[in-house]
Amino acid sequence: MTNLLLRLYIAGPSATSRRAEQNLRRLRDVAKARDGLAVEIIDVLKNPELAEQAAIIATPTLALEHPVRPRRIIGDLSDVERVLDFLGIESEGTKA
Amino acid sequence: MTTEDADIAAVLDRVQTGVQAFDELVMGGLPRARTTVVGGTPGSGKTVFATQFLAHGITTFGENGVLVTFEEPPADIEANMRGFGWELAKWRKDGRLGFVDASPPASDELIIGDFDLVGLLSRVQHAVKTVNAKRVVLDSLTQLFDHFIGDPKILRRELFHISSALKKSGLTVLMTAERNSEYGEITRHRLEEFVADNVVILRNVLYREKRRRTIEVLKMRGSHHAEGEAPFTLLANQGVVAVPLSSLRLEQQSSTVRVTSGNSEIDKMCGGGFFRDSVTLVSGATGTGKTLLVTNFLAGGVVAGEKAILFGYEESKGQLFRNASGWGADFAQMEAAGKLKIVCLYPEAQGLPDHLLTIQSLVDEFQPNRIAVDSLSALERIAPDTGFREFLISLTSFIKKREIAGLCTATSKSLIGGESVSEQHISTLTDSIILLRYIQEQNTMNRGLMVLKMRGSEHAKEIRKFTIDSAGMHFGESFKTAPNVFTGDDIAR
Numbered sequence: 001m002t003n004l005l006l007r008l009y010i011a012g013p014s015a016t017s018r019r020a021e022q023n024l025r026r027l028r029d030v031a032k033a034r035d036g037l038a039v040e041i042i043d044v045l046k047n048p049e050l051a052e053q054a055a056i057i058a059t060p061t062l063a064l065e066h067p068v069r070p071r072r073i074i075g076d077l078s079d080v081e082r083v084l085d086f087l088g089i090e091s092e093g094t095k096a
Numbered sequence: 097m098t099t100e101d102a103d104i105a106a107v108l109d110r111v112q113t114g115v116q117a118f119d120e121l122v123m124g125g126l127p128r129a130r131t132t133v134v135g136g137t138p139g140s141g142k143t144v145f146a147t148q149f150l151a152h153g154i155t156t157f158g159e160n161g162v163l164v165t166f167e168e169p170p171a172d173i174e175a176n177m178r179g180f181g182w183e184l185a186k187w188r189k190d191g192r193l194g195f196v197d198a199s200p201p202a203s204d205e206l207i208i209g210d211f212d213l214v215g216l217l218s219r220v221q222h223a224v225k226t227v228n229a230k231r232v233v234l235d236s237l238t239q240l241f242d243h244f245i246g247d248p249k250i251l252r253r254e255l256f257h258i259s260s261a262l263k264k265s266g267l268t269v270l271m272t273a274e275r276n277s278e279y280g281e282i283t284r285h286r287l288e289e290f291v292a293d294n295v296v297i298l299r300n301v302l303y304r305e306k307r308r309r310t311i312e313v314l315k316m317r318g319s320h321h322a323e324g325e326a327p328f329t330l331l332a333n334q335g336v337v338a339v340p341l342s343s344l345r346l347e348q349q350s351s352t353v354r355v356t357s358g359n360s361e362i363d364k365m366c367g368g369g370f371f372r373d374s375v376t377l378v379s380g381a382t383g384t385g386k387t388l389l390v391t392n393f394l395a396g397g398v399v400a401g402e403k404a405i406l407f408g409y410e411e412s413k414g415q416l417f418r419n420a421s422g423w424g425a426d427f428a429q430m431e432a433a434g435k436l437k438i439v440c441l442y443p444e445a446q447g448l449p450d451h452l453l454t455i456q457s458l459v460d461e462f463q464p465n466r467i468a469v470d471s472l473s474a475l476e477r478i479a480p481d482t483g484f485r486e487f488l489i490s491l492t493s494f495i496k497k498r499e500i501a502g503l504c505t506a507t508s509k510s511l512i513g514g515e516s517v518s519e520q521h522i523s524t525l526t527d528s529i530i531l532l533r534y535i536q537e538q539n540t541m542n543r544g545l546m547v548l549k550m551r552g553s554e555h556a557k558e559i560r561k562f563t564i565d566s567a568g569m570h571f572g573e574s575f576k577t578a579p580n581v582f583t584g585d586d587i588a589r
Contacts, residue, residue, distance in 0.1 A: 011214030019209070044215050048222030056215035057198050058207075058244070072201065075209035086206045 004064065004089070005038045011059040012045045016076045020060035023077035030080065032090045111159075111231065111268045114152025115145065117338035121313055121322040126294065130317070131259045131269040133237075133288040136298035141309065141330055142272040144180065145298060146233040147173070148335040149270050151182040154192050159230040162194040162223045164216075166239035170195040181333040194223035200243055207246060213254040217261055224267065232267050237287050238274040252290045259291040282314065293317040299325065303480045306447060311338055327449040327486055339449045339490055352552075355466065355501050358396025359389070361571040362530070365547050365556035370528065372465075374551065375492045375502040377472075377523065380532025384543055385564055386505040387411070387419060389530070390468045392568065393503045395425035398435045402465035407455055408440040409474035416440070423568045437462050448479040448487045456494055467495060471505040492525045527551040535559070535575060544575060 008024055010017035024039060031037055044051035044059055054063060064071040064087050077083050084091050110125035119125045126132050126149075136142045150161035163184075165173060174184040187193035196219050224232065234240075237255065244251050262269050271291060273283035278299050282288050288295050295314040300307055310325035328338040354369035357376075363369040370376055378386050390406065397404040408416055416438060420427045430436035439458060441451070459467060469475075469491070476484050495502035504526070523529060529548040534541055543562050547555040558574035 009215060011212060011218065014212065014214070016210050016212060044218045048218040051215050052196070052219050052222060055197060055201055056219070057240075058211045058213055059215040060211060061215060063203075070203040072203050072205045074205065074207045075211045078209035082206075082208055086204075 003036050003038060004033075004066070004087075005040065006087075007040045007042060007054070007063045007065060009042050009044055009051060009054065009056045009059055009061045009063070012043060017060055019076040019078065020062070023080055023083070024062065027077065027080050027083055027089075030091045031084065032092050037089070112152060112157070113145075114148045114156070115311075115328070115336045115338050117326065117328075118311055118336070121311075121326060121338075122294075122316055123320055126268060126270070127316070127319060128268050129263050129266045130293040131263060131271065131291050132294040132296060133283065133292035134270060134272045134296045134298060135275045135283040135288065136272070137275050137278060137300060140275075140298040140300040141328075141336060142274075142298055143173070143235050144177070144330060145311075145336050146235050146270050146272050147177050147182060147184075148180070150193065150231055150233055151177075151180075151184075151335070153231045154187055160192045160194075160227045161231040161233065162196060162220060162227065162229045164196040164198055164220055164223075164232065164234045166198050166200075166234070166236060166243070169199055170197055179332055180335040182335070191227050194227040194229060196220055196223050198240065200239075207244070211247075211250065213251075213258060217258050220258070220262070221265070224262075224265070230267065232262055232269045234269070234271040236272040236274060237291075238272075238284050241285050241287060248285065252287075255287065256290045298328075303483075306478060306480070308447065308480065308483055309449070311336075327483065329447065329449040329453060331450075331453070337453060339452055339486070351499060355402070356396045356400055357389075357503075358392030358394070359569055361560070361569075362389075362545070362547075365545075365560065366528065366550055367553040367555050370501050370503075371552065372501055373496050373499040374527035375495050375504065375525070376528040376530060377504050377506060377526040378530045378532065379506045379508055381508050381534060384532035384534060385545075385562070385569060386507070386532060387416075387470060388423060388564060388569055389532075390470050390503060390505060391416075391420045391423055391425055393466065393468055394427075394436060395420070395430070397466045397501075398430045403435055403437075403463065404430075404466045404468070405437045405459060405462050405464040406439065406468045406470065407458075408438065408470050409443045410471055411440070413438055413440045422566060424566070437464070443474045443478045448475065448483050451475060452487055452490055452494075455491065459494075459498060459500075464500060466501040466503070468503045469505070471507055473505075473507040488525055523549070528555075533559075535561075537575075542575075545571075 008020060010020060028037055042050050044056060058074045060076060062073040062077060071087055073083055073086060109128040111128050112119050112125040134142050134145055150163060153159035153161050177184055184193060188195060198216055241251055259269060273287045275283055278301050282295060294316045297312045297314055299310045309328050311328050312325045313321040326338055328336055331337050351372045353372040355372050356369050357363050378389050380386050394404040394406055417427045427436060427438060431438060528550045531546050531548050533544045535544040544559045545562055546559040560574050561572040563570050
């Protein structure tokens with residue numbers, strides 16, 4: 001089982017930030033390998049230097065930290081299936 | 097103090113850009129705590145202008161800056177701007193300049209749902225705090241917009257948000273934006289509508305195979321500004337140098353001090369010589385003696401203890417020296433004595449604004465009492481009409497401002513009579529006009545000289561016959577019956 005690290009960069013308590021956090025929780029619930037998924041949430045208002053390091057422009061940004069093929073999704077992640085698909089994570093609904 | 101007062105005070109506080117002539121166009125600089133959009137086509141000098149704004153703040157006013165770049169990585173910009181003498185890397189190390197690299201990331205990216213640009217804003221604010229910046233540049237908005245091209249509505253909202261947040265912190269913001277054409281919509285995606293208090297346009301127009309750069313202030317909220325395009329040029333170690341159009345103000349003092357033209361007869365015809373801060377135009381067909389007049393003008397000044405400078409655009413230095421020595425003036429010796437400076441340039445070597453700046457900087461360096469330009473017609477070849485007119489206005493007002501005597505020549509197209517095109521532009525700008533003409537009398541072709549105009553002075557009205565030999569110009573009688581010097585028609589018939 002590979003461990004995947006997902007970092008979610010949000011901007012304070014905005015509505016889109018909250019929606020993105022909720023959607024990320026839903027995403028973890030439906031992911032097949034949920035135990036292998038680590039999630040970190042970073043508030044760019046509190047930690048602008050981390051946003052600088054990661055070269056964040058838009059918020060929310062979900063970053064899949066992967067040595068070979070890093071990926072990023074911008075937005076409130078409202079379409080969970082598409083998010084999983086783009087990140088290459090299988091969900092429980094996916095037929096084997 | 098009411099809020100209104102505060103607002104007015106804030107408007108009046110100006111932030112100098114470092115482009116001197118531009119600051120004059122906008123009454124001292126860009127208003128503090130406002131956003132200015134600088135629009136221009138690719139290669140029009142937006143990034144140079146924007147970087148200069150930061151550089152000037154850092155080097156001259158101790159106002160630190162932040163550069164947000166959406167296209168080129170900071171290292172590239174540092175390298176590109178080194179040629180203008182700006183040590184971005186050093187300033188960055190010294191904590192006077194902050195970079196925010198917002199160029200598109202290398203990783204795959206997808207947009208799902210609503211988003212904002214608070215991530216970018218917080219990075220900018222963090223950089224501003226770190227270097228205690230007063231000036232911020234975003235270069236360029238168009239790249240940012242294209243990055244999120246699928247969501248134009250969100251982007252407009254967010255740009256507005258960023259702009260107002262930065263203004264609220266008292267920052268003076270300059271954003272660049274691309275234009276598709278030199279004369280069309282103000283910027284691509286009409287970005288300026290959402291963020292700009294002020295709009296400045298840089299142009300790089302191709303006209304008759306020549307590039308002409310201009311800067312125009314299109315809008316300046318709550319403030320006056322000069323209208324129309326002002327020429328500028330990009331110079332190594334200086335960046336953007338706008339060419340001052342001194343026609344904005346007619347404030348030159350008029351002197352009554354006379355100086356010699358280098359020829360006692362012409363001095364007499366002019367009522368005692370040229371005025372010290374006047375510009376005289378000598379117009380005539382080829383071979384009528386214009387260069388001889390120039391030689392006399394220069395040598396006469398040097399003999400009277402003055403310093404003289406010549407800008408020659410038709411002949412080489414060697415030719416000029418040979419001509420002068422043929423008429424008994426030793427230019428080489430005068431130059432060695434530091435009394436004379438001869439500068440020969442190909443008109444095509446650079447654009448007119450650069451020629452003007454060359455003249456200005458050499459004059460300020462050499463500090464001459466008199467200047468000659470031979471000839472304007474050669475310079476006219478290389479420029480569009482509007483550019484040439486601006487050049488003449490700037491040149492004549494510069495000469496007057498420095499309170500030095502100027503002599504310019506123009507070549508008329510036809511051998512007998514006829515106006516040169518330069519004349520049409522310059523005749524209203526110069527104080528005096530001397531015409532040199534071929535005049536036919538029966539079977540001989542004579543040369544005639546007349547003082548057509550002498551502002552603020554009496555002058556001889558007759559056309560004087562003259563000859564040229566190895567000792568120079570010799571005046572004879574005036575013509576008793578002369579043909580019309582303008583058309584060449586024989587009116588005495």
